[in-house]
Amino acid sequence: MMPRAWLRELNPGRLVFPPVCEICDSPLSTGEQAEMPFLCGSCVPLMTPVSDRCCHLCGQVFEGPALSTLQCSNCRDRELGFDFAVSPYRSKGVMRDLMHEYKYSRQIHLARLFGKCLTEVWQDSRLTAGKWVVVPVPLHRKRYRERHFNQAREISSIFVKLSPPEMDLKLRPLLKRVRYTVRQAQLDRDLRLKNLQSAFDVPVFQRKERYQGCRFLIVDDVLTTGSTASECASVLRRYFDPEEIVAISVLRG
Numbered sequence: 001m002m003p004r005a006w007l008r009e010l011n012p013g014r015l016v017f018p019p020v021c022e023i024c025d026s027p028l029s030t031g032e033q034a035e036m037p038f039l040c041g042s043c044v045p046l047m048t049p050v051s052d053r054c055c056h057l058c059g060q061v062f063e064g065p066a067l068s069t070l071q072c073s074n075c076r077d078r079e080l081g082f083d084f085a086v087s088p089y090r091s092k093g094v095m096r097d098l099m100h101e102y103k104y105s106r107q108i109h110l111a112r113l114f115g116k117c118l119t120e121v122w123q124d125s126r127l128t129a130g131k132w133v134v135v136p137v138p139l140h141r142k143r144y145r146e147r148h149f150n151q152a153r154e155i156s157s158i159f160v161k162l163s164p165p166e167m168d169l170k171l172r173p174l175l176k177r178v179r180y181t182v183r184q185a186q187l188d189r190d191l192r193l194k195n196l197q198s199a200f201d202v203p204v205f206q207r208k209e210r211y212q213g214c215r216f217l218i219v220d221d222v223l224t225t226g227s228t229a230s231e232c233a234s235v236l237r238r239y240f241d242p243e244e245i246v247a248i249s250v251l252r253g
């Protein structure tokens with residue numbers, strides 16, 4: 001077995017050792033590393049794109065034949081804080097495993113892979129060129145102490161770097177988590193909605209800035225029911241009144 005764990009500890013950014021594929025361990029060429037960081041050409045097809053088999057409003061993926069937006073079971077009886085949600089990949093198979101490694105085993109270098117994946121949201125024709133404020137979903141400070149990094153924030157900064165220049169992006173961590181909440185993944189749909197009430201706020205010093213003519217992008221690693229992003233969006237609307245708020249995530253549960 002390759003001594004991967006200690007290599008990463010020594011060199012989390014893989015600056016000295018040539019990078020290898022996270023899945024099959026084969027060395028990566030510069031081209032491959034630029035195309036999809038930490039995945040080789042043979043493993044890229046293992047990722048499952050969402051494609052257009054999803055609700056155009058909340059982004060919920062349809063397992064069966066495509067349905068119209070009106071019939072989406074996730075959003076038809078809810079008021080969502082964001083205008084719509086876009087995620088390029090499904091949270092399954094290798095992507096779900098890698099996301100797990102990233103968040104819970106501190107494989108922070110994988111932010112490069114996920115940030116790159118997230119730039120695929122620009123293929124959605126509703127996300128047009130212009131001024132965008134990028135707001136990562138915040139972590140509560142208690143969870144931050146356990147995890148040592150905010151996964152959404154790391155992904156956001158790579159996303160901003162790799163996005164096309166005509167997307168005029170400003171990374172602004174405008175939200176803080178003011179209430180410690182149980183992990184959303186542990187709850188069913190109804191409890192998820194209740195769990196987040198008053199969980200987020202904008203710190204006083206951040207409230208004054210005006211973002212005239214800007215649209216907002218809320219960034220999370222995984223979106224499932226969209227409750228977290230929706231709650232974040234409602235808080236942003238309260239303070240900034242943006243024209244549009246779009247929730248984006250690397251993976252869709």
Ligand SMILES: [Zn+2]
Nearest residue numbers: 021024040043
């Ligand atoms: Zn591979």
Ligand SMILES: [Zn+2]
Nearest residue numbers: 055058072075
């Ligand atoms: Zn929907």
